[in-house]
Amino acid sequence: EVQLVQSGAEVKKPGESLRISCKGSGYTFTTYWITWVRQMPGKGLEWMGTIDPSDSYTKYSPSFQGHVTISADNSIATAYLQWSSLKASDTAIYYCATHYYDTSAYRNWGQGSLVTVSS
Amino acid sequence: EIVLTQSPGTLSLSPGERATLSCRASQSVTNNYLAWYQQKPGQAPRLLISGASGRATGIPDRFSGSGSGTDFTLTISRLEPEDFAVYYCQQYGSSPRAFGQGTKVE
Numbered sequence: 001e002v003q004l005v006q007s008g009a010e011v012k013k014p015g016e017s018l019r020i021s022c023k024g025s026g027y028t029f030t031t032y033w034i035t036w037v038r039q040m041p042g043k044g045l046e047w048m049g050t051i052d053p054s055d056s057y058t059k060y061s062p063s064f065q066g067h068v069t070i071s072a073d074n075s076i077a078t079a080y081l082q083w084s085s086l087k088a089s090d091t092a093i094y095y096c097a098t099h100y101y102d103t104s105a106y107r108n109w110g111q112g113s114l115v116t117v118s119s
Numbered sequence: 120e121i122v123l124t125q126s127p128g129t130l131s132l133s134p135g136e137r138a139t140l141s142c143r144a145s146q147s148v149t150n151n152y153l154a155w156y157q158q159k160p161g162q163a164p165r166l167l168i169s170g171a172s173g174r175a176t177g178i179p180d181r182f183s184g185s186g187s188g189t190d191f192t193l194t195i196s197r198l199e200p201e202d203f204a205v206y207y208c209q210q211y212g213s214s215p216r217a218f219g220q221g222t223k224v225e
Binding site: 035037044045046047050059060061062063095097103104105106107109110111112 | 152165211215220
């Protein structure tokens with residue numbers, strides 16, 4: 001059974017850095033893409049970007065390009081979403097999802113990681 | 120960049136009624152790579168439909184998807200109490216991927 005387990009809730013101050021994680025299990029990690037999706041409080045889903053762990057190829061939404069970095073560590077079957085300088089507007093729940101092809105729907109989702117950025 | 124517009128924003132119905140949700144794309148969705156997701160409060164989204172009309176594993180047959188090109192529909196034939204949730208469409212055929220803004224079924 002494919003499972004994605006995300007890191008826990010974080011509370012950070014503006015300007016701080018952060019890396020959240022998404023650990024895959026029940027499948028060969030390098031054979032599935034991983035995508036990150038943002039959901040701001042009370043709002044809809046926003047596609048942030050995706051990574052192919054087999055070669056670390058990444059694609060980003062223009063809305064998030066340059067503000068976040070997506071990476072993966074295949075040795076521990078974990079994908080990451082990181083910020084070098086958080087803003088209050090980064091407060092949201094972040095979901096990871098996995099899919100077999102780049103052009104596949106997202107069948108398996110993590111439980112979400114709540115990030116709160118407040119001074 | 121494809122923009123997806125869902126309508127209505129909120130659908131007020133009763134159990135047993137039929138729900139019809141619309142998703143319109145600003146340009147044709149490549150290969151009809153259009154998915155529908157259900158999200159309940161405090162939960163991650165759940166895939167219902169992919170490829171515009173293919174039900175995901177374990178999804179009841181009261182959920183059906185249709186459409187092609189720029190106009191897509193999710194139909195719930197008879198609402199069950201557990202179907203009251205927010206529904207999102209998503210195109211995954213071109214970059215950047217995009218979600219609609221959601222339809223709340225209440």
